[in-house]
Amino acid sequence: MPRRTDLKRVLIIGSGPIVIGQACEFDYSGSQACKALRAEGLEVILVNSNPATIMTDPELADRTYVEPLTLEVVAHIIERERPDALLPTVGGQTGLNLAVDLEKAGVLDTYNVKLIGASIQAIKVAEDRQLFKDAMREIGLDVPQSGLARSLAEAVDLARTLGGGIAYNIEEFRDLAERGLELSPVHEILVEESVIGWKEFELEVMRDAADNFVVICSIENVDPMGVHTGDSITVAPILTLTDKEYQRMRDAARRIISRVGVETGGSNIQFAVNPKDGRMVVIEMNPRVSRSSALASKATGFPIAKIAAKLALGYHLDEIPNDITRLTPASFEPTIDYVVVKIPRWNFEKFPQADRTLTTQMKSVGEVMAIGRTFKEAFMKGVRSLELGRSGLLFAAVEMDRGEGGAQGIEAEDDAALRKRLAIPSGGASTSCTKSRTSIHGSCSSSRRSARCAVKPQNRGSRRFRPIRCGGSNARVSAIRSSRSR
Known part of the structure; x- marks a missing residue:
């Protein structure tokens, strides 16, 4: 039209x-x-x-x-x-x-x-965690179990039944709850079932007034849930899902954007998948152009913000020409035969008093994007672009203390330990120990993508945050996610 x-x-x-x-x-x-x-x-x-x-x-x-x-x-x-x-x-x-x-x-x-671009009702449903959770259950999608808290006292009561989630003691839980209540536009937080250690995925999607739907880019976080995506190494396209799992996620994204009510424009939808049993839950949706949208635009050549602006004027996806091919319309989903890796860059030396621990609050000040035919190639290009003074292997081998079950010191809490932890394989620690202690899932089960991700888990490396706590009933405190700009 x-x-x-x-x-x-x-x-x-x-x-x-x-x-x-x-x-x-x-x-x-x-x-x-x-x-x-x-x-x-x-x-x-x-x-x-x-x-x-x-x-x-x-x-x-x-x-x-x-x-x-x-x-x-x-x-x-x-x-x-x-x-x-x-x-x-x-x-x-x-x-x-x-x-x-x-x-x-x-x-x-x-x-x-x-x-x-987005209706008020769509914004409210996407931003209000309780409304969003109810909407997801209406369309048969799973979400983390949760409880709503409008005060610190209510949050503490929920923590006693659901657990502390990303908080490892009551003092840290109180700090997170107070900050969440302060940042939330509706003065609410959700104490949710813990999904720390699960695999995190994002889909950049678009929809027009005629209900045409396209997935612009699929993005996988190398870091598991528990680290903000802005502080995580991310890879596009998704490499560690089977076709069946990816299609299930794609179908869920279409139902989500329709139910929330984004009639024209782009959205960022985030999922978590339990690597043990394959359970998939919906984490959140941003009914707007996001940080990941800029990455997806550069990775695929699809100008998301430009197309979103045209859709807001009433155009349909099949009426907007593709700027790259100049032959196909924007309703054709981009396909890429390469791997894109984004690596964050921190600058804590300029903030000596800052807490270097990487959590659900973003702390990186920039990022680099690299493109290669394989994950290894793109990853190494990204490392060279970080200006860390390394032109070959990411980090030289470092001497590690060996303890029971593998390398001690793997419980790194901050970005500085990243350099040492990625050298653990050359230091002799087992990759299975690294995986179990950090929840970095490096295996690839997709035959469709196996040619592009033939990389051993240790090449992805270990990461730099608190060890994952297995078992027990934990919960993840989610300050209304409107406070998180993605």
Whole structure:
């Protein structure tokens, strides 16, 4: 169908200041959206509090406001500019939160501003953990068992029955619960069944108004659940799932995006799979362009933010040409015959007082992406790009203490230990010990992908966080995931 004719002026919300967890990936997406909308003849109004971005370049928008991203300021801009529509999905979590605040305050209704890209109801269902859990159970998908807490006392009570999850003592549990309650827009947290040590996967998907659905990219986290994806080495496409498992995940993603109500645009959906029994649970969904969207765009050549902006105008996927092939439409799912590896980069030397422990809160300040025909090739290219002073093997062999059951010291808690732990195989420790103590799952069971991932588990290495606790009833504290910008 042709694009909507009722839209002449569109307000785009930027992601604000560059902070850990919400950085230049959203500037990349916002810039793409601005160019796409202007190419369609629309007048673009941009508001962003960060002048040091590409999207605030005067050439990218018709009007640019470098102002604080607060309800009062944006409401005043809407009153002055009178846009026809608001596009919040390229501004990260900041954009979604601000859109919800504007709707709640009645600003959008007062000035007849339409929300495009994602509806308010879709945002609420995706961001509210209880609503999301109920929605997943309605469509027959499994989610971690959980309990909702609106206060610290309620969280502690739940911890006594569900366990402490990623918290290893009551003091740490209280700190996590207090921070989660503070960051949550609805002042709620969920104490969930522990999935630490499970394999973590992501799907970047898109849907249009005609219910066409495509998977842009599948992403696998080398780190198991328990480490933020921004701090994890990730690989695209997924290498360690069988075709049957992947199709089950793909089918679930289609049902999720339809149930949540994202009618136009892209979403990031995250899953966890128990390597012992294959149980798959849905972790969360981001109804917006995310950090992983930027990685998927560069990995596949599919401009997710640009296509999402066009879908918000009413176009269908089969009406948008593919920029790479120039022959096929955007409704064709990208296929790649190479492996893409993303490796995070930390800079703790500039933050000497910071806690180096890698948890569910992102701490890396950047990342590198490498492409190769095999995992090993892409991984080594990525390592060279980290500027760690290594041009050959990732880390030279280091002397390790041998203890009962394997190498002691494998219970690394921070990024600094990564260099030593990846040298464990050359130090003589068994890879089975490394796998059991770190939950890095290096085997590949997919015959379809076996040619691309013929790599021994030790080449993926051991990682750098607390040892996985086996057995018992644990729970993972999930501060309403709107506080996590992916």
